[in-house]
Amino acid sequence: MTDRRPHPRAAGAPMLAAEDLAKHFDVSRPLLQRVLAGEARRTLKAVDGVSFDIPKGTTLSLVGESGCGKSTVARLVVGLYRPSRGRVLFDGMDLETARSDAAQRRRMQMIFQDPYASLNPRWRVRDIIAEPVRAFGLVEGGAAQRERVAELLMQVGLSPLDGEKYPHEFSGGQRQRISIARALSSNPEFLVCDEPTSALDVSVQAQILNLMKDLQARLGLTYLFISHNLAVVRQVSDRIGVMYLGRLVELAPAETLFIAPRHPYTRALMEAIPDLEMTGRQRIPVGGEVPSPINPPSGCPFHPRCPLANARCKAEMPALLPPRGQPDTIVACHAVEEERDGVVPGTTVPPLPAAATGV
Amino acid sequence: MAAPILSTPSHSRDGGPILEVRNLRVEFPTRRGVLTALDDVSFDIAPGEVLGVVGESGAGKSMTGAAIIGLLEPPGRIAGGQILLNGRRIDNLPYEQMRRIRGKEIGAIFQDPLTTLNPLYTVGRQLTETMQTHLDISDREARQRAIGWLEMVGIPAAAQRVDSYPHEFSGGMRQRVVIALALCAEPKLIVADEPTTALDVSIQAQIIALLKRLAREKGTAMMLVTHDMGVIAETADRVAVMYAGCIAEIGPVREVVKAPKHPYSEGLMASIPPLDRKVDHLAGIEGAMPRLSAIPKGCAFNTRCPHVFDRCRHERPELLETGTTLATCWLYDPASEKQVPELLKDD
Structure with a gap:
């Protein structure tokens, strides 16, 4: 497979950087109703001050439960939403500038969750895949375009003959392969993958994850990977950010996060995942549910569910800081900062104490 | 070891299994011929036992549940085999009779709690109505029990919440209400179809723990349909792996998860x-x-x-x-x- 990347760039510099990214939605009721009810405007802070960078050729994953803002970050990063605050730098360029230039725009692509909704049912697969090639004018001439489509289909494990078919003739996993082929057709360097395997069966998920890893190794792609599934994330990531109510609560190298999770929310999430080990141990599920992002709790947003919360947690928003002995990690937690979270660096992280809220 | 792996010998001898499915066959007549959706499916569930049914989409796991509760989507029909509840055949009952068994003897929990609950009635009314349809109790007694059930499934301030409408509950709380609704007529069998799939992991763990505890305490047999092997490993006593409308493998959960024998289960x-390591x-x-x-x-x-x-x-x-x-x-x-x-x- 030829590498069609036009400008191989120096490694090390981030492909993408998010700086204090925020997205607020106005969810107020209509003016008249609001005036009659004497209500103020209401904003939903879907993302509120998220910063990270993704070095070239690596994968950053964002995990969290529904409503934590991970998909909003994905949309901000490719320019589908305009940030309310902060900015995105794509290869050192402001995203706004980069998006207005087709030559830059083609370098980023997105893969969506639902392969049934993201492919036009009335187009043949070859046209779906060729559209970005034509739109960006990457390959001239019908014969060359057909050849490129055939090459892309083979790259994702399909047959060139599949180009003649329509999306409904394919299974979910094959459709996701088509989505990936379409995303790759503009020779992107950066792919945002929003829950790319969540709609797929587990045996098919394994095929798609393997494919994505192979493509990254072969084409040097940079991924922002969004998922709620920690086990999937572990298989694909270099670094992982854990989100809660629109903020990053922990950002760490993938292996560190699994061996030494520090934020109480991360620890609770790991604790809650049912696994195949069947150790028979009694799990202590974290109590309560994710609060509404319209009316988030004061101080640390996790404090109402946190077994380690104290008065400071209720009043003061914690900053993302590296805990002692873990320079690669940043955690937003007063308990970690004050070293009262019961974790001794270099030893196994103990289970969290039972939350006061209970089951 | 002989045949009893289909059921659990330890539980099933005192009074026999609650549910017996024998050679169940479900067909869908279509314009292009008859499709066989379930083919020769057999299993038992004992009192207090959780049978996990796993498989990928289209394997027939939800269809098996639907056939048992008598809610197959037409034109689907049971074309062969038997379903016995406490030794009594229920697969050939007329609709009205089956309707009385549903709720009273078989409780059903579905994936989406919003579509199960009636948005126009308070949760209290839905609970009392279900109980009074199946049990001979006074209004007052029904309300007391409704509050009791809400407490049992872990809804805080149940005495106040009983008068709330479904939309006033969060997703996890709604699924708790659905569980209370499925259990309140004290059925002997619960068919739970992906009960935690729409929920986040931290809520999922709470709901699984709850279901498991209630099945044990009440001696209810449970058929737990899910695609999530982790949930099965934590909850089920035995597991049936389905593939293309058939049971590929059935056995004790530890054996099937740790040392699967069918090449499909293995794959x-x-x-x-x-979760515990990275693989290339x-x-x-x-x-x-x-x-x-x-x-x-x-x-x-x-x-x-x-x-x-x-x-x-x-x-x-x-x-x-x-x-x-x-x-x-x-x-x-x-x-x-x-x-x-x-x-x-x-x-």
């Missing part, structure tokens, strides 16, 4: 990304499950099976004894010419 387990390459299974209209001759898995041999392509396998489980795989027929591969042997 399924190997596909699950492990996930095993996966080549290809995809066949459509109902294109199930291959012989063993339905033969086109994807790494251990396929000649007999698999011609002859439909029966449930065979593997030593720890039962599997529909010719590898376990001593008369087959092929040996059981090392991969599938006991550790």
Whole structure:
């Protein structure tokens, strides 16, 4: 497979950087109703001050439960939403500038969750895949375009003959392969993958994850990977950010996060995942549910569910800081900062104490 | 070990299993001929036992649940076999009679709590109505019990919340209400179809713990349908792995998860990304499950099976004894010419 990347760039510099990214939605009721009810405007802070960078050729994953803002970050990063605050730098360029230039725009692509909704049912697969090639004018001439489509289909494990078919003739996993082929057709360097395997069966998920890893190794792609599934994330990531109510609560190298999770929310999430080990141990599920992002709790947003919360947690928003002995990690937690979270660096992280809220 | 793996010997002898499914066959007549959605499905569930039913989409796991509760989508129909509840046949009952059994003797929990609850009635009214339909109790008694059930499923301030409408509850709380609704007439069998799939992990863990506790305490038999092997491993006593409308393997949960004997179960387990380590390459299974209209001759898995041999392509396998489980795989027929591969042997 030829590498069609036009400008191989120096490694090390981030492909993408998010700086204090925020997205607020106005969810107020209509003016008249609001005036009659004497209500103020209401904003939903879907993302509120998220910063990270993704070095070239690596994968950053964002995990969290529904409503934590991970998909909003994905949309901000490719320019589908305009940030309310902060900015995105794509290869050192402001995203706004980069998006207005087709030559830059083609370098980023997105893969969506639902392969049934993201492919036009009335187009043949070859046209779906060729559209970005034509739109960006990457390959001239019908014969060359057909050849490129055939090459892309083979790259994702399909047959060139599949180009003649329509999306409904394919299974979910094959459709996701088509989505990936379409995303790759503009020779992107950066792919945002929003829950790319969540709609797929587990045996098919394994095929798609393997494919994505192979493509990254072969084409040097940079991924922002969004998922709620920690086990999937572990298989694909270099670094992982854990989100809660629109903020990053922990950002760490993938292996560190699994061996030494520090934020109480991360620890609770790991604790809650049912696994195949069947150790028979009694799990202590974290109590309560994710609060509404319209009316988030004061101080640390996790404090109402946190077994380690104290008065400071209720009043003061914690900053993302590296805990002692873990320079690669940043955690937003007063308990970690004050070293009262019961974790001794270099030893196994103990289970969290039972939350006061209970089951 | 002989036949009793289909049921659990320890539980089932005192009074027998609550649910017996015998050679169940479900068909869908279509313009292009009759499709067989379930083919020769058999299992038992004992009191207090949780049977997990797993498989990928289209394997027939939800269809099995729907057939048991008598809610097959037309034109689907039971074309063969029997379903017995406490020894009494329920697969051939008229609609009205079956309606009375649903709720009273069989409770159902579905994936989406919003569509199960009536948005126009308070949760209290839905609970009392269900109880009074099936149990002979006064209004006052029903309300007391409704509050009791809400407390039991872990809804805080139940005495106030009983007068709330479904939209006033969060997703996790709604699913708790649905569980209370399924349990309140004290059914002997619960069919739970993906009860935690729409929920986040931290809520999922709470709901699983709750279901497991209630099944044990009340001696209720539970059929837990899910695609999530982790949930099964934590909750079920036994597990049935389904593929293309058949049971591929059935046995104690530990055996099926840790040492699967059917090549499909083996592939399924190997596909699950492990949480405790990073692997370079996930095993996966080549290809995809066949459509109902294109199930291959012989063993339905033969086109994807790494251990396929000649007999698999011609002859439909029966449930065979593997030593720890039962599997529909010719590898376990001593008369087959092929040996059981090392991969599938006991550790």
